[in-house]
Amino acid sequence: MTYNLTVSPDFxxxxxxxxYFFNTWLQRQLDTGIHLELYDGFDEQRDDIQNNKFDLIYANPYDASMLVRELGFQAxxxxxxxxDETVIAVNAESSINTVEDLVPGSRISTTDDPDVHTMGMIMLESADLDKTNTQIKEHPSYVVVAKNLLNGDSDAGFFLKDAYDELSDLIRSKMRVLVSSQISVVHHSFLVGPDMVEHVPALxxxxxxxxxxxxxxxxxxxxxxxxxxxxxxxxxxxxxDLIDTLID
Known part of the structure; x- marks a missing residue:
């Protein structure tokens, strides 16, 4: 039998x-077939997850809720x-030095990564900003968010901190972090589906x-x-529970 593995697209x-190296390593450890499927975005992956396509998932915190409570996965x-922390960054040449310097009408670049976007919006509340008085522009990746900042097409951008830190030195040198979350208990998780529960001890x-x-x-x-x-x-x-509280 061949099992299916997928990974949250925010790496x-x-x-x-x-x-791919990990998938090969895992097959050898378990002595069973495992197919890895990667996605460019969250929506298509979520559709396939809800259609019970996967047995192993390296999931972001937002999707962990659905996987555990609706689909019977075990972390x-x-x-x-x-x-998983969120940073709000701006162009290094921007006159914006704090979140409070952002004003109504500010152009915000984000991705479809829901927990990062949610945390970013919460951090904007100190400037009395929300979705009703900002221009939210969603992009397919953090690299595109960075490009929008560098091109002057956005005033601020939301990043998963790990993704921001892994941008090239050149790109990061042209941006500046305004604020970073410090939750510490929110993180990606490796989850096992009901059809693979017998492999949990070996995993x-x-x-x-x-x-x-x-x-x-x-x-x-x-x-x-x-x-x-x-x-x-x-x-x-x-x-x-924490993620559900933040999103609600």
Missing amino acids: APDHISGW IARPADKS QDALFTMHENDKGRGVLESMGISSWEPMDSEQTEFMI
Whole structure:
């Protein structure tokens, strides 16, 4: 039997090969077939997830809620020391120095990454800004968000902090961070679907020891992850409740 794996589309392009390396490594660890499918955007991926296409998912916090509470997935691991934070950035030459300098009518570039967009909008509240008095422009990737800032087509942009940090030095040198969230308990998770629950013990053993040998460390490095750590149901429910509260 061949299982299916997918990954939240918000990872840096440089890590595409890393996820293919991980998929090959995982097949060898479990001695079973696993097909990896990657997506350019969230909407198409979500449709396939809701149609029960996948058995393993490296999911963003927003999708974890649907996966656990609606589709019966179980979160078993998270990347160690790697929380999901949001940054608001501007062009380095902008006269905007704080969030409070943004005014009604400001042009905001964002992506369809819902938890990052939601946190970005919450951080705009200190400037009395919301979706009713800003111009929100959605783009397919953080690279395009950055290009809009550099071209002067937007006044500010929302980024997943990891994605911002992984932009090239040249691009980052032309931008400036106004503010970064500091939630620390929101993060991506590795989830297992109901049809693959029998493999959970083997998966946990493989993931949690992955960093202990050269081959595993090499794969992790190519994914931008140092190691995996356990994630239990209590941690999962706390994170999902927090995300649901933010979005509501």
